[in-house]
Amino acid sequence: AQSVTQLDSQVPVFEEAPVELRCNYSSSVSVYLFWYVQYPNQGLQLLLKYLSGSTLVESINGFEAEFNKSQTSFHLRKPSVHISDTAEYFCAVSSTPAYSGGGADGLTFGKGTHLIIQP
Amino acid sequence: EAGVAQSPRYKIIEKRQSVAFWCNPISGHATLYWYQQILGQGPKLLIQFQNNGVVDDSQLPKDRFSAERLKGVDSTLKIQPAKLEDSAVYLCASSRDRTGEQYFGPGTRLTVT
Incomplete structure (x- = not known):
C-alpha cells in the first residue's frame, strides 16, 4: 500500500517570494513521483514528474522538485511566485510497472495544498 | 490531439437513484482510469482498465458501483x-x-x- 502526505493544506505567500510545498510518501516498492496542478475551474494538469535518473526535475514554468529517497520526500519549490501560480497542487505516487507491456499504475494522491499568492 | 472527454459535466440526483458517466480517452491510450475526488481531498482511484480488461478495482465499492470499457475505448461508470x-x-x-x-x-x- 502507498500513501502521500501533504502537510500544508494552505500556503499563503507574497508575489515574487519563494515557496516550498511539502510532500512525503510511503511505499514498500519503487515509485514514480508526480506533481499535478489544478487551476481554478480547470482540470488536473501534470506539472512535473520523477521516473528515474537525476533527482532534480523541473517544469517549464519555473517549478522544480527534488526526489529524496532517504527522506521519502518530493518537495516542490519555486524561487519567485507569480499571481498566476494560484492553484491547488497535488503530489502523487504510483508503483513502477511490474511487467513489460502494461500501462502505468494508478496514482495515489495527497490531499492537496492550496497555494495562495498575495499581491 | 484531443483531450480526454467526459459527460455530463454536472449531474444532480436524489439518493437511491442511478446515474452513469461516460468517458472517451485520448486516441491510442490503452490504459483508462476512473477517480473519485471528494471536496477537500485528492482524487482516489476507483478502477483501472488495460484495453478492455480490469487491472485494479480494489477500491471500487462493488455493491453499488460498476464500470465497463467496451472495445477498449470508451468507458462508463x-x-x-x-x-x-x-x-x-x-x-x-x-x-x-x-x-x-x-x-x-x-x-x-x-x-x-
Missing part, C-alpha cells in the same frame, strides 16, 4: 443506488505507456440530494 456520500467529482484519465503520465478529463460533478 455507473452508480446504483446512489448515496449522499457519493457526491464528488468523478475524473477519467488515460495513459499511453508505462511512463506514468496520465491525462485527466474535466470531470463530472455529481451532487446527491
Whole structure:
C-alpha cells in the first residue's frame, strides 16, 4: 500500500517570494513521483514528474522538485511566485510497472495544498 | 490531439437513484482510469482498465458501483443506488505507456440530494 502526505493544506505567500510545498510518501516498492496542478475551474494538469535518473526535475514554468529517497520526500519549490501560480497542487505516487507491456499504475494522491499568492 | 472527454459535466440526483458517466480517452491510450475526488481531498482511484480488461478495482465499492470499457475505448461508470456520500467529482484519465503520465478529463460533478 502507498500513501502521500501533504502537510500544508494552505500556503499563503507574497508575489515574487519563494515557496516550498511539502510532500512525503510511503511505499514498500519503487515509485514514480508526480506533481499535478489544478487551476481554478480547470482540470488536473501534470506539472512535473520523477521516473528515474537525476533527482532534480523541473517544469517549464519555473517549478522544480527534488526526489529524496532517504527522506521519502518530493518537495516542490519555486524561487519567485507569480499571481498566476494560484492553484491547488497535488503530489502523487504510483508503483513502477511490474511487467513489460502494461500501462502505468494508478496514482495515489495527497490531499492537496492550496497555494495562495498575495499581491 | 484531443483531450480526454467526459459527460455530463454536472449531474444532480436524489439518493437511491442511478446515474452513469461516460468517458472517451485520448486516441491510442490503452490504459483508462476512473477517480473519485471528494471536496477537500485528492482524487482516489476507483478502477483501472488495460484495453478492455480490469487491472485494479480494489477500491471500487462493488455493491453499488460498476464500470465497463467496451472495445477498449470508451468507458462508463455507473452508480446504483446512489448515496449522499457519493457526491464528488468523478475524473477519467488515460495513459499511453508505462511512463506514468496520465491525462485527466474535466470531470463530472455529481451532487446527491
